[in-house]
Amino acid sequence: MIGFTDFPVRNKTYAGANGSKISVLYNNALYMLKFPAVPVINKEMSYANGCISEYLGCHIFESIGIPVQKTMLGTYTKNGKQKMVVACKDFTAGGFxxxxxxxxxxxxxxxxxxxxxxxxxxxxxxxxxxxxxxxxxxxxxxxxxxxxxxxxxxxxxxxxxxxxxxxxxxxxxxxxxxxxxxxxxxxxxxxxxxxxxxxxxxxxxxxxxxxxxxxxxxxxxxxxxxxxxxxxxxxxxxxxxxxxxxxxxxxxxxxxxxxxxxxxxxxxxxxxxxxxxxxxxxxxxxxxxxxxxxxxxxxxx
Ligand SMILES: Nc1ncnc2c1ncn2[C@@H]1O[C@H](COP(=O)(O)OP(=O)(O)O)[C@@H](O)[C@H]1O
Ligand SMILES: [Mg+2]
Known part of the structure; x- marks a missing residue:
């Protein structure tokens, strides 16, 4: 898994309610990093598996031949804690x-x-x-x-x-x-x-x-x-x-x-x-x- 902690953070921000998000520059491209959401249904879990779901869901769409955002699983260390993140390549590059x-x-x-x-x-x-x-x-x-x-x-x-x-x-x-x-x-x-x-x-x-x-x-x-x-x-x-x-x-x-x-x-x-x-x-x-x-x-x- 790629560690995204040391890549430069950008000012692009994203909406959505399932977990926090930041943007980083990786290999000259902008990526949205999605952090795992706090579980709302199952309070016993430390965090939900949404990053894995995002990664698998997108790759399944891709395997079926439907255009989909590029995703990678990675890690990010925040406040001394390493978390799994899903990096979603920003598809608005080029002024879209x-x-x-x-x-x-x-x-x-x-x-x-x-x-x-x-x-x-x-x-x-x-x-x-x-x-x-x-x-x-x-x-x-x-x-x-x-x-x-x-x-x-x-x-x-x-x-x-x-x-x-x-x-x-x-x-x-x-x-x-x-x-x-x-x-x-x-x-x-x-x-x-x-x-x-x-x-x-x-x-x-x-x-x-x-x-x-x-x-x-x-x-x-x-x-x-x-x-x-x-x-x-x-x-x-x-x-x-x-x-x-x-x-x-x-x-x-x-x-x-x-x-x-x-x-x-x-x-x-x-x-x-x-x-x-x-x-x-x-x-x-x-x-x-x-x-x-x-x-x-x-x-x-
Ligand atoms: N790959 C992407 N490139 C650019 N914008 C994106 C991308 N993925 C999501 N977004 C934007 O970020 C918002 C939040 O992302 P989303 O995956 O829907 O998170 P949440 O599950 O929290 O709603 C989306 O509604 C969309 O506006
Ligand atoms: Mg959403």
């Missing part, structure tokens, strides 16, 4: 400004809720009515991200956790790489919790079928990934499932987890189990159901 989806949503005048509201119908309306990006491209991007978030169990893809890169001089706008994956893969689970989930099928099933919930809501209720995806009710979601699933290589994902010596064996087993089970029981299951439905429809014709 990050504009989150919430601010794009604010341009849709008759949107019923504010930019940060995550009601799916408002999001979909924005995807379709905004004029910054080709609506089809944006819709595909949103649902591709949704499918991968289902795989990695991300509960925090709110409208501030994805967005666009805007260049004020040229007025050009494009999709920003994926960022903000620190809330995937159960960052608040400690060793005892991981053991319990691995050893107890009922506990494991809760973490596949029920938890975590998505950050996106329908009628004010957070979406349950399994229930929603396997219902096959949303055509754009179905299309994304067909696009993304064949690109998920579980062995590549295992390798991402296995090659990090700073992750304990128990944690590796936990992450690999969660990812395999979520892939098989949410995504593979829904995909097979979809193929069956399409097959019977084509037979009926």
């Amino acid at each position: 400004v990050l504009q989150d989806f919430a601010s794009l949503k604010n341009t849709i005048i008759d949107s019923a809720h504010n930019g940060y509201g995550t009601e799916l119908s408002d999001i979909v309306k924005t995807l379709e009515e905004q004029t910054a990006i080709d609506p089809k491209l944006l819709t595909d991007w949103f649902w591709d991200m949704f499918i991968v978030d289902a795989l990695i169990g991300n509960w925090d893809r709110h409208n501030g956790n994805w967005g666009f890169l805007y260049h004020p001089e040229t007025d050009k706008i494009s999709l920003a790489p994926i960022y903000a994956c620190g809330s995937c893969l159960f960052p608040q689970a400690d060793a005892e919790m991981m053991r319990k989930i691995l050893d107890n099928p009922a506990e494991l099933e809760i973490r596949i079928f029920e938890r975590p919930l998505s950050g996106i809501k329908i009628n004010g209720q957070k979406i349950q990934y399994f229930k929603f995806i396997s219902s096959l009710e949303n055509t754009d979601c179905n299309k994304a499932l067909k696009r993304i699933l064949p690109r998920i290589d579980i062995n590549k994902i295992y390798k991402i987890v296995d090659e990090k010596p700073c992750i304990s064996d128990l944690q590796k087993e936990f992450y690999k189990t969660m990812l395999r089970e979520r892939k098989e029981r949410i995504l593979d299951f829904s995909y097979q159901k979809l193929r069956k439905r399409e097959h019977s429809k084509s037979q009926a014709r």
Whole structure:
């Protein structure tokens, strides 16, 4: 792991509520260093595993072929204490400004809720009515991200956790790489919790079928990934499932987890189990159901 303590600190600052952040110059590039957040659910933990979640989540997006911020795990010593950090390469280099989806949503005048509201119908309306990006491209991007978030169990893809890169001089706008994956893969689970989930099928099933919930809501209720995806009710979601699933290589994902010596064996087993089970029981299951439905429809014709 790279020690970031001695690299020059810059004045770029970052928002967000999960742990403190600073910027440093490393190899002539700007990096945001995210420190581990104080656990809010599990008070027994000294700090949550959000840095590892960020690193793994981003590398899983990358393995699937979706543009994502570059991340590295490292350490930083503050007040004599060494902490694990995740270094996220700042993607605004070259004069770009990050504009989150919430601010794009604010341009849709008759949107019923504010930019940060995550009601799916408002999001979909924005995807379709905004004029910054080709609506089809944006819709595909949103649902591709949704499918991968289902795989990695991300509960925090709110409208501030994805967005666009805007260049004020040229007025050009494009999709920003994926960022903000620190809330995937159960960052608040400690060793005892991981053991319990691995050893107890009922506990494991809760973490596949029920938890975590998505950050996106329908009628004010957070979406349950399994229930929603396997219902096959949303055509754009179905299309994304067909696009993304064949690109998920579980062995590549295992390798991402296995090659990090700073992750304990128990944690590796936990992450690999969660990812395999979520892939098989949410995504593979829904995909097979979809193929069956399409097959019977084509037979009926
Ligand atoms: N790689 C990056 N380059 C530039 N800005 C970033 C990058 N990653 C995140 N940000 C900005 O920093 C904010 C906080 O980062 P995020 O990972 O979402 O932290 P938190 O989990 O605390 O919300 C984001 O909302 C975004 O505005
Ligand atoms: Mg955030």
